[in-house]
Amino acid sequence: MKEAQNAVRMQFEALDQQKQADTLGMWIFLATEVLFFGGMFMAYAAYRWFNPDVFVLASKELNLLAGSINTAVLLSSSLTMALADHFIHAGNKTNAQRLLTLTISLGLVFLLIKGYEYHEEYSHGLIPFINDQFQWEHGQADRAELFFNLYFLMTGMHALHLFLGCCLLTVMLFINRGRRTLFRPQMRIKLSALYWHFVDVVWVFLFPLFYLAR
Amino acid sequence: MSNATSAGDYRATKSYLHHEPHSIRAWLLTTDHKRIAWLFIASITFFFVIGGLAATLIRLELITPVGDLLTAEGYNRTFSLHGIVMVWFFLVPAIPATLGNFLLPIMIGARDLAFPRLNLLSWYVYILGALFTVFAVVAGGVDTGWTFYTPLSSMFANGNVVAAIIGVFVVGFSSILTGINFIATVHTMRAPGLTWFRLPLFVWAIYATALIMVLATPVLAITLLMVALERLFQIGIFNPALGGDPLLFQHLFWFYSHPAVYIMILPGMGVVSEIITCFARKRIFGYRFMAYSLLAIAFIGFLVWGHHMFVSGQTTYASLAFGLLSFLVAIPSAVKVFNWTATLYKGRIHFDGAMLYALGFVALFTIGGLTGLFLASVALDVQVHDTYFVVAHFHYIMVGGMVMAYLGGLHFWWPKISGRLFSEFWAKVSAITIFVGFNLTFFPQFIMGYLGMPRRYHTYTPEFTSYHVISSLGALLLAAGYLLPLLNLGWSMFWGKRSGSNPWHATGLEWQAHSPPPPLNFESVPEVTEPPYNYDARDPFDGSRPQ
Ligand SMILES: [Cu+2]
Numbered sequence: 001m002k003e004a005q006n007a008v009r010m011q012f013e014a015l016d017q018q019k020q021a022d023t024l025g026m027w028i029f030l031a032t033e034v035l036f037f038g039g040m041f042m043a044y045a046a047y048r049w050f051n052p053d054v055f056v057l058a059s060k061e062l063n064l065l066a067g068s069i070n071t072a073v074l075l076s077s078s079l080t081m082a083l084a085d086h087f088i089h090a091g092n093k094t095n096a097q098r099l100l101t102l103t104i105s106l107g108l109v110f111l112l113i114k115g116y117e118y119h120e121e122y123s124h125g126l127i128p129f130i131n132d133q134f135q136w137e138h139g140q141a142d143r144a145e146l147f148f149n150l151y152f153l154m155t156g157m158h159a160l161h162l163f164l165g166c167c168l169l170t171v172m173l174f175i176n177r178g179r180r181t182l183f184r185p186q187m188r189i190k191l192s193a194l195y196w197h198f199v200d201v202v203w204v205f206l207f208p209l210f211y212l213a214r
Numbered sequence: 215m216s217n218a219t220s221a222g223d224y225r226a227t228k229s230y231l232h233h234e235p236h237s238i239r240a241w242l243l244t245t246d247h248k249r250i251a252w253l254f255i256a257s258i259t260f261f262f263v264i265g266g267l268a269a270t271l272i273r274l275e276l277i278t279p280v281g282d283l284l285t286a287e288g289y290n291r292t293f294s295l296h297g298i299v300m301v302w303f304f305l306v307p308a309i310p311a312t313l314g315n316f317l318l319p320i321m322i323g324a325r326d327l328a329f330p331r332l333n334l335l336s337w338y339v340y341i342l343g344a345l346f347t348v349f350a351v352v353a354g355g356v357d358t359g360w361t362f363y364t365p366l367s368s369m370f371a372n373g374n375v376v377a378a379i380i381g382v383f384v385v386g387f388s389s390i391l392t393g394i395n396f397i398a399t400v401h402t403m404r405a406p407g408l409t410w411f412r413l414p415l416f417v418w419a420i421y422a423t424a425l426i427m428v429l430a431t432p433v434l435a436i437t438l439l440m441v442a443l444e445r446l447f448q449i450g451i452f453n454p455a456l457g458g459d460p461l462l463f464q465h466l467f468w469f470y471s472h473p474a475v476y477i478m479i480l481p482g483m484g485v486v487s488e489i490i491t492c493f494a495r496k497r498i499f500g501y502r503f504m505a506y507s508l509l510a511i512a513f514i515g516f517l518v519w520g521h522h523m524f525v526s527g528q529t530t531y532a533s534l535a536f537g538l539l540s541f542l543v544a545i546p547s548a549v550k551v552f553n554w555t556a557t558l559y560k561g562r563i564h565f566d567g568a569m570l571y572a573l574g575f576v577a578l579f580t581i582g583g584l585t586g587l588f589l590a591s592v593a594l595d596v597q598v599h600d601t602y603f604v605v606a607h608f609h610y611i612m613v614g615g616m617v618m619a620y621l622g623g624l625h626f627w628w629p630k631i632s633g634r635l636f637s638e639f640w641a642k643v644s645a646i647t648i649f650v651g652f653n654l655t656f657f658p659q660f661i662m663g664y665l666g667m668p669r670r671y672h673t674y675t676p677e678f679t680s681y682h683v684i685s686s687l688g689a690l691l692l693a694a695g696y697l698l699p700l701l702n703l704g705w706s707m708f709w710g711k712r713s714g715s716n717p718w719h720a721t722g723l724e725w726q727a728h729s730p731p732p733p734l735n736f737e738s739v740p741e742v743t744e745p746p747y748n749y750d751a752r753d754p755f756d757g758s759r760p761q
Pocket of ligand 1: 471475521
């Protein structure tokens with residue numbers, strides 16, 4: 001128990017108190033993230049409501065296969081993340097480190113596929129703020145542009161969060177290495193996992209809103 | 215780390231101000247909540263001066279009906295600077311980041327906040343945001359007003375809108391970090407025996423404020439980000455020419471900015487509750503109602519944003535609903551005013567400087583709150599929308615209320631913060647000067663607003679001249695009033711008498727710690743055995759100070 005005692009930071013009385021504070025802090029942070037994304041979801045909801053037909057047509061331009069594969073990849077990464085959390089708490093650090101590596105790899109695979117999709121959309125002339133000429137033949141081009149702007153904004157913001165998640169887990173991987181103690185890694189991985197799952201959940205909403213709106 | 219140092223060590227320990235190391239580097243890298251509070255006091259005072267200078271320019275320009283001091287464009291940039299700086303770089307952090315930072319851990323018997331390094335980070339984030347804003351100003355300023363309304367800000371405004379937006383975006387994360395820290399601290403770090411309903415009302419107020427900070431600020435962040443992207447890449451979300459809707463911007467902006475008004479007033483309510491009960495030598499009247507009403511204001515505050523959009527093309531039914539919900543805020547607000555008054559009833563009232571500030575707050579807040587009801591009535595708001603009536607209303611809340619409370623709190627806890635006593639005489643003079651100056655400045659604005667003087671104009675028809683002249687003279691007095699505490703408190707920092715740990719014979723854990731407190735605040739974790747504000751009108755405090 002000495003190790004746990006040493007892990008108590010100066011401002012806390014006991015380990016339990018510190019755990020509670022850390023966990024609560026992370027949850028509140030995630031609440032702020034929900035509201036951050038909430039602003040964009042609000043914009044999406046408004047324009048989807050005003051332009052239902054164009055949004056359906058625009059949705060058909062997205063690569064459903066790539067999006068579905070990505071959904072599977074990201075959900076699997078949440079599984080490996082949860083398992084890493086499980087193993088570190090069971091005291092099996094080797095397995096936990098392996099699963100962390102796997103989680104990061106799945107995150108990177110997601111980003112690669114997403115990048116491929118962006119490239120594909122670029123070559124189809126569907127990026128309003130990069131392509132010189134937005135390619136759209138079904139009428140109401142400005143509304144379709146709105147769909148794609150929202151798509152790039154929201155999936156881009158999600159990808160940024162996922163990228164930061166990958167960085168976070170990489171840092172965890174390195175600072176947990178070689179250390180004999182378990183308590184600190186346990187707490188860190190628990191909190192990182194909370195963040196990772198949050199990013200995953202955001203995608204669970206993005207996927208149907210953009211890809212399945214057809 | 216060991217939890218308890220012996221009593222002898224405690225007395226020998228130097229205060230947080232004098233504790234080694236005290237190089238500039240040590241202050242800039244400190245994780246002590248008390249030193250971080252000082253970093254914020256210094257920064258927000260700087261921005262208060264900047265925002266105040268802009269206000270002075272505005273009032274000077276408005277002495278005459280013609281634009282003789284500033285061009286129309288220059289005037290727009292001046293009031294935008296005034297608004298942006300005062301709202302985000304002074305009022306929002308004013309009490310939470312200074313008094314809240316300093317007092318919250320001490321009031322709940324803790325050694326520090328839950329996340330001390332995050333606390334320091336929040337100051338650096340504030341400074342980063344400040345740098346962007348200063349850059350935007352030096353590079354020529356912005357003319358959008360503090361509200362950044364689209365499509366003005368996204369398509370038509372000249373100037374450094376993106377830099378200003380980034381500044382506000384960044385500083386928002388400073389209040390988010392502060393909010394996270396405060397909530398986690400109040401939930402997990404209360405001393406043994408300090409149950410929720412034994413918490414001082416200041417802690418309740420800071421807690422309610424922190425809830426608004428974490429739930430509202432992220433919406434501002436994403437909204438401003440979308441405006442910046444709109445300006446840079448024409449993404450069209452708020453641009454009617456590209457299929458977007460400017461009304462959506464107003465919805466999102468006010469979803470943050472109405473609750474933000476409560477970020478700027480709830481902490482003041484907390485401060486005033488502490489001061490009034492202490493100088494009336496009486497328990498606060500209706501403690502639980504006071505705590506619940508803080509939470510109620512925070513909650514209802516999230517449901518009323520549409521009252522800013524009565525003339526923006528929102529449907530009449532939405533306006534009616536928002537008007538009705540806005541009326542509801544008056545209930546918990548009135549509960550507070552009545553309870554402060556009832557606390558005074560049959561109390562032994564001492565009119566110290568801090569108390570004068572608190573009483574001034576109650577008066578000005580009442581006027582500001584009641585005129586808010588006028589503005590929540592749809593029919594009347596259509597008449598006075600965007601006039602000086604609105605300007606006067608929110609200045610009564612944000613300046614009359616919040617600044618009064620901030621200065622009152624600063625005087626009340628100054629002996630704790632600095633370990634020194636200031637001049638009571640000059641404290642009283644400053645409180646009265648500010649109160650008179652404030653009313654002279656802003657009361658005429660109610661009248662001219664009602665008569666139709668629109669806000670944000672740098673010229674006006676001559677019939678409003680006398681009101682504007684009175685207002686500008688009042689502003690002069692107000693400026694002088696604001697200078698006094700700076701001199702008085704600044705002087706006492708070096709030459710004031712030592713205060714002892716509890717000069718006002720106040721209850722509350724913060725008065726049990728030394729003045730100024732040592733780095734870890736208490737010699738051992740205090741235990742709380744009684745409800746707050748255990749004041750007794752028969753106690754020995756007769757208004758006299760030690761020695
Ligand atoms: Cu409002």
